[in-house]
Amino acid sequence: MSEVDPPILVSRLGADLTPAYCELSDTLDSRAELEAIRRTIHQHPELGFEEHRTAELVAQRLERWGYAVTRGVGGTGVVGTLRNGDSGRSVGIRADMDALPILESTGLPYASVHCGKMHACGHDGHTAILLGAARQLARTRNFDGTVHLIFQPAEEIGAGASGAQRMLADGLFERFPCDAIFGLHNHPGVPAGTFMFRAGPMMAACDTVTITIRGKGGHAARPHQSIDPILVAGSLVMALQTIVSRNIDPNETAVVTIGSLHAGHAPNVIPESAKLELSVRSFSPEVRTTLESRIRQLVTSHVEGYGAAVDLDYRPGYPVVVNSEAETEFARQVAEELVGPDKVVGQIPLISGSEDFAYFLQQRPGCFVRLGNGAGRPLLHNPAYDFNDDNLTVGAAYWTRLVERYLAA
Structure with a gap:
C-alpha cells in the first residue's frame, strides 16, 4: 500500500478566493x-x-x-x-x-x-x-x-x-x-x-428482558398434578402484545418482541421452567419508562395468576x-x-x-x-x-x- 502524499500546506482556493473543500x-x-x-x-x-x-x-x-x-x-x-x-x-x-x-x-x-x-x-x-x-x-x-x-x-x-x-x-x-x-x-x-x-x-433505545417462569414439573399424562410453565409462557406471549397496543399512545413508536422461548426437552414431560427473552424498543424516556413498568406488572400478575412464580431481569440497553x-x-x-x-x-x-x-x-x-x-x-x-x-x-x-x-x- 502506498505512503500518503506529502502534505499540501496551502489550502486550495476557488476563483472567488474562498477555500475549495474536498470533492x-x-x-x-x-x-x-x-x-x-x-x-x-x-x-x-x-x-x-x-x-x-x-x-x-x-x-x-x-x-x-x-x-x-x-x-x-x-x-x-x-x-x-x-x-x-x-x-x-x-x-x-x-x-x-x-x-x-x-x-x-x-x-x-x-x-x-x-x-x-x-x-x-x-x-x-x-x-x-x-x-x-x-x-x-x-x-x-x-x-x-x-x-x-x-x-x-x-x-x-x-x-x-x-x-x-x-x-x-x-x-x-x-x-x-x-x-x-x-x-x-x-x-x-x-x-x-x-x-x-x-x-x-x-434510533431506538433498546432494553433486554429475561423472564424465567418457575412451575411444577410432572408427567404429561397428569397435567393436573403440575403447574405447566409452557402453558403460562404461551399465554404470556400473547398478553405481552397488548402492552404497546393498549398502553402506548398510537402517535408514539414502541416495539416489544419475544425473540426467544425455551422450555422442556421431551414430549411426555412437563418441565419445571420456561424462559423468555424480550427486546424492548422505544424513542422517548416517557415511553421507555411506561414499557418497563407495564411489563413488570403484567408479567408478575399474569404468571402468578396461573399459580407459577417468576424471576424477571430487566436490563436497560443503549439509549x-x-x-x-x-x-x-x-x-x-x-x-x-x-x-x-x-x-x-x-x-x-x-x-x-x-x-x-x-x-x-x-x-x-x-x-x-x-x-x-x-x-x-x-x-x-x-x-x-x-x-x-x-x-x-x-x-x-x-x-x-x-x-x-x-x-x-
Missing part, C-alpha cells in the same frame, strides 16, 4: 488502498474488545500519515489527532471496528478466515472510510483547529460494557476535547452514496440516538454540497435499531448519518452481507469535507 474526485486515487484495507479487515474479523489486529492496522496508518496516535482508549480503541493552524476549535469523527459472532456465507475471496466471526454490519467499511478521510486530511491540511478520529471497539457488545461507554469512562472527551461529534453507518436497501439524516430522535438540530442541518448541507440534493434524504423515518453512538450524543452535540449500501443488497447482521466498496471514497470525501467546513480557516 468526490479528490479521494478517487485512494480507492485501491481503501479497498485493500477494508477487505483485509473483513477477512480478519475481531469481536468486541478483541480488535487488536484491526486497532494496530489503524494506528500504524495514522502514524504514517502524521497523526498523534493514542492506543488502548477504552480497551482496544484508537484515537488519531491532527492539529493545523491556531484555532481552539475541535471536532470528533467516530468509526466502529468490531465484528459479529456470525458464520459468513458470502463465499467471497476475502471472506472471514475465522469461523463463526464476520463483519456482517459493515464496521470494516466504516473503519476504512475514516482512514480514507484521515489520509486526505493529512494531505491537504485544509482546516484550522483539531480533528480527533475515534476508532471505537465493541459497538455490538451491548449495554453496560460497550465500546462507547468504556471510551467515555476512560476520559475520551476530557483527553480529546470535541466541540461536536459525528458518526456514520451504512444502510442496505438504499442506493449507494445516498446520505440520510434525521434531526432529533433517530435513544438523538441528533442535535444544528449539527444535523450542517451535516446535511455538507452532503448536499458533495453529492447533490438528489442523493440526500433530509428527514428519514425512525429506525428501530439501536446504536451506542447515543452515549456520545448524550455528552456532545452531533449527528449520526446513514449512508446507503445499495438497493437489493443483504441486510445487516445477515451471513450474506458485505459492505459496498463503492462507498469508500464517497464516505472519505464526506468526512474530509465535513471537517474542512466545520474547522473552516
Whole structure:
C-alpha cells in the first residue's frame, strides 16, 4: 500500500478566493488502498474488545500519515489527532471496528478466515472510510483547529460494557476535547452514496428482558398434578402484545418482541421452567419508562395468576440516538454540497435499531448519518452481507469535507 502524499500546506482556493473543500474526485486515487484495507479487515474479523489486529492496522496508518496516535482508549480503541493552524476549535469523527459472532456465507475471496466471526454490519467499511478521510486530511491540511478520529471497539457488545461507554469512562472527551461529534453507518436497501439524516430522535433505545417462569414439573399424562410453565409462557406471549397496543399512545413508536422461548426437552414431560427473552424498543424516556413498568406488572400478575412464580431481569440497553438540530442541518448541507440534493434524504423515518453512538450524543452535540449500501443488497447482521466498496471514497470525501467546513480557516 502506498505512503500518503506529502502534505499540501496551502489550502486550495476557488476563483472567488474562498477555500475549495474536498470533492468526490479528490479521494478517487485512494480507492485501491481503501479497498485493500477494508477487505483485509473483513477477512480478519475481531469481536468486541478483541480488535487488536484491526486497532494496530489503524494506528500504524495514522502514524504514517502524521497523526498523534493514542492506543488502548477504552480497551482496544484508537484515537488519531491532527492539529493545523491556531484555532481552539475541535471536532470528533467516530468509526466502529468490531465484528459479529456470525458464520459468513458470502463465499467471497476475502471472506472471514475465522469461523463463526464476520463483519456482517459493515464496521470494516466504516473503519476504512475514516482512514480514507484521515489520509486526505493529512494531505491537504485544509482546516484550522483539531480533528480527533475515534476508532471505537465493541459497538455490538451491548449495554453496560460497550465500546462507547468504556471510551467515555476512560476520559475520551476530557483527553480529546470535541466541540461536536459525528458518526456514520451504512444502510442496505438504499442506493449507494445516498446520505440520510434525521434531526432529533433517530434510533431506538433498546432494553433486554429475561423472564424465567418457575412451575411444577410432572408427567404429561397428569397435567393436573403440575403447574405447566409452557402453558403460562404461551399465554404470556400473547398478553405481552397488548402492552404497546393498549398502553402506548398510537402517535408514539414502541416495539416489544419475544425473540426467544425455551422450555422442556421431551414430549411426555412437563418441565419445571420456561424462559423468555424480550427486546424492548422505544424513542422517548416517557415511553421507555411506561414499557418497563407495564411489563413488570403484567408479567408478575399474569404468571402468578396461573399459580407459577417468576424471576424477571430487566436490563436497560443503549439509549435513544438523538441528533442535535444544528449539527444535523450542517451535516446535511455538507452532503448536499458533495453529492447533490438528489442523493440526500433530509428527514428519514425512525429506525428501530439501536446504536451506542447515543452515549456520545448524550455528552456532545452531533449527528449520526446513514449512508446507503445499495438497493437489493443483504441486510445487516445477515451471513450474506458485505459492505459496498463503492462507498469508500464517497464516505472519505464526506468526512474530509465535513471537517474542512466545520474547522473552516
